[in-house]
Amino acid sequence: MSPAADPDPRPQLGLIGYGAFGRLTARHLAPWFDVLAHDPGAVDAGAPVRLTDLATAAACPVVVLAVPVEALAATLTAIEPHLQPGALVLDVGSVKVGPARLMADHLPVHVQAVGTHPLFGPQSARDGIAGLRIAICPVRGDRIARRVAAFCRHALKLKVFLVSPEDHDREAAVVQGLTHLISRVLLSMEPLPTRMTTASFERIMQAVEMVRYDSPAVFRAIERDNPYAAEVRNRFFDLAEQARADLDD
Numbered sequence: 001m002s003p004a005a006d007p008d009p010r011p012q013l014g015l016i017g018y019g020a021f022g023r024l025t026a027r028h029l030a031p032w033f034d035v036l037a038h039d040p041g042a043v044d045a046g047a048p049v050r051l052t053d054l055a056t057a058a059a060c061p062v063v064v065l066a067v068p069v070e071a072l073a074a075t076l077t078a079i080e081p082h083l084q085p086g087a088l089v090l091d092v093g094s095v096k097v098g099p100a101r102l103m104a105d106h107l108p109v110h111v112q113a114v115g116t117h118p119l120f121g122p123q124s125a126r127d128g129i130a131g132l133r134i135a136i137c138p139v140r141g142d143r144i145a146r147r148v149a150a151f152c153r154h155a156l157k158l159k160v161f162l163v164s165p166e167d168h169d170r171e172a173a174v175v176q177g178l179t180h181l182i183s184r185v186l187l188s189m190e191p192l193p194t195r196m197t198t199a200s201f202e203r204i205m206q207a208v209e210m211v212r213y214d215s216p217a218v219f220r221a222i223e224r225d226n227p228y229a230a231e232v233r234n235r236f237f238d239l240a241e242q243a244r245a246d247l248d249d
Helices: 020-029 054-058 069-082 097-106 142-154 165-188 199-211 216-225 229-248
Strands: 012-016 034-038 062-065 088-091 112-118 133-138 159-162
Touching: 012 020, 012 054, 020 034, 034 054, 054 069, 062 069, 069 097, 069 216, 088 097, 088 142, 097 112, 097 165, 112 142, 112 165, 133 142, 133 165, 142 159, 165 199, 165 216, 165 229, 216 229
Parallel strands: 012 034, 012 062, 062 088, 088 112, 133 159
Antiparallel strands: 112 133
16 A cells, blocks of 8 residues: 555644734745744635744744844744754845844854845735746855756746845845835825826825835835945935935025
C-alpha cells in the first residue's frame, strides 16, 4: 500500500503581522505557500490563511515580517529562538538601511535574510500586482537575494529592482518622501474642489488617494527612518520658501 499523498505539498510560510499589507501579502503568496499568520490583533484570517501562534509561524522555512519598521527590532528578538537552521527571513518595510542592519545584527548566523520593499500597497494593488514594482536588497549575500528576485519576477510577475539598501533609501527619500509629504499637506487642506478640475489636478489627487489610508507608522518610517529623507525634505521646503519669496516680491 502506497503512503498517503501530502494533502498540501506547498512549503509553509510564516507571516508575522496581519494588517492591511499582511493580508495583501498573504493573498498573493497563498497559491505558492501554506501561509500561517500571526498577529495578536487578528481574529479572522480568512481562507486559505491560518492564524497561529508566534512560535509556529517563526518556525516555518520562510518567514515574512509584515510589521511596522518601528516594531522590527522587537519582532526580531521575539522570533529569534524559534527560527530553524537555513530559514529565510524577509521584511517588507518602506525603508531598507535600518532594517537590513537590524536583520544582520539580530538574526542567528544559520538564518538567511533578504530585505524587500513592494513599491505598492492595498490601494495601488487592488486590481492585481502583475507589472508592479518591488525592490530586493541583499542582507546576507547576493545569491539568496537573486533567488527571491527570480521568484518575484517569474511567479508573481513583478518588475524587480535588485539594489543595495543604501541605493534604495536614496531614491525612496524622493519618490516616497515627497509623495507622502505633499499628500499629507493636501489632505489637511480638504475639502478640495471636485467640480472644475484639470487633468493634472486629478492626477495629483489620484496619488493622494493611494496613500490616504496608510497608517501613521508608514509615514513615520518614510520620513523619519530613511536616513536620506531629511535632506530631501529640507531642500523641498527651501525651494518652496524661495518660490513664495519670488511671488511676494
